[in-house]
Amino acid sequence: MVTGANPFRPSFGVSPRVLAGREDLLQDFDVALDEGPGSPLRSLLVSGARGMGKTVVLNELEDIARTRGWLVVRLPEGDGMLEELEASTVPALLAEHDTTAVRRRFTGGGISAVGSVSTEVEDRYPVRQSLAQLLGRLLDVLVGHETGLLFTLDEVQAASPDVVGRFAATYQHLVRDDREVAFAAAGLPTGIDQLLRQAGTTFLRRAERVHLAVLADEDVRTxxxxxxxDAGRSIGEEALERYARIVHGYPYLLQLVGYHAWRVAPQRPEITPDDVGGTRPLVVERMGRLVHAPALGALPEGQRAYLRAMAADDGPAATRQVAERMGVPMQQQNVYRARLIDRELVQAAGHGFVDFTLPYLREHLRAQAR
Ligand SMILES: Nc1ncnc2c1ncn2[C@@H]1O[C@H](COP(=O)(O)OP(=O)(O)OP(=O)(O)O)[C@@H](O)[C@H]1O
Ligand SMILES: [Mg+2]
Structure with missing residues (x-):
């Protein structure tokens, strides 16, 4: 009998027990931290469709940095990002790591409560000091440990480009001074594009753009x-083949299929091909509700109509036919097509053809039409 809990994690923002693929990226980043401030892979912009594993990659990058003793600063959300960094996040890190501040506090007599630690630190690093100076001081301390600071920002598309731009200016300053810093941001492709169009973010434009693609079937199976x-059960080749066919390389589905296949008979030692195959209807429904419906809701009607016209085909759709079905000229078709490609809902599939990027969008659109 098997007693282990279900090891799959079909939730957004939750790291998997076993990471599939992404080794090259993580290893490159690890090397970049070694290489010193000039290394281009120290500034990463990770983009990808919903559920492609952006947050998971950011978590992994943070783990790599922490393993090396680096500090990780998650940039706070909202328009008050810089103020929050300046007023609390960085002062708190200084309080924790600046031993000279700590020493002064103790020689000052008495054991102080947390409140007075922050007073002490604020005395030393008044809020009106610019963020750059505060960060500079923190980096001075870290130099002593031969470590640095990694800044991370998730959900770029939700951040104000202006606020990120102002942070970028500060960061750029640190890079120019050869400080040990790194930066990794993640977001939907449109959010990253918008950020890059923002003025004053030269460093962002030079940052390495990493696009998270679907996983190879081999990585899914492994x-x-x-x-x-690892959780004490087994799964055979045939079941794994079916698994990969349902997942289509999409990370969220790797977790979702596993989760439901496991649940069929948790006490049975082996997960069978039928356990896996049986998850498909549920997978289609969940994908539709959690991934496709929100993405479609954000679209203008014309683009939605384009997707519906594509869904009439079982495979890649001919652009000429899509235009015909919609009753629009080719030129108009081209505009819709380009917008949908920017949003990564659609991809070119050879000359004159388009296909859906994510699995089961066709099924979702057909179910909607019914
Ligand atoms: N490399 C991977 N291997 C295995 N599972 C993964 C991998 N990447 C992501 N996952 C799983 O996929 C799901 C979605 O991951 P994540 O939340 O990182 O996606 P995301 O791209 O950040 O999505 P969103 O656009 O909603 O923020 C999670 O359940 C996560 O555990
Ligand atoms: Mg995410």
Missing amino acids: AARATVE
């Missing part, structure tokens, strides 16, 4: 098997 086996 990770699925390892997740199952």
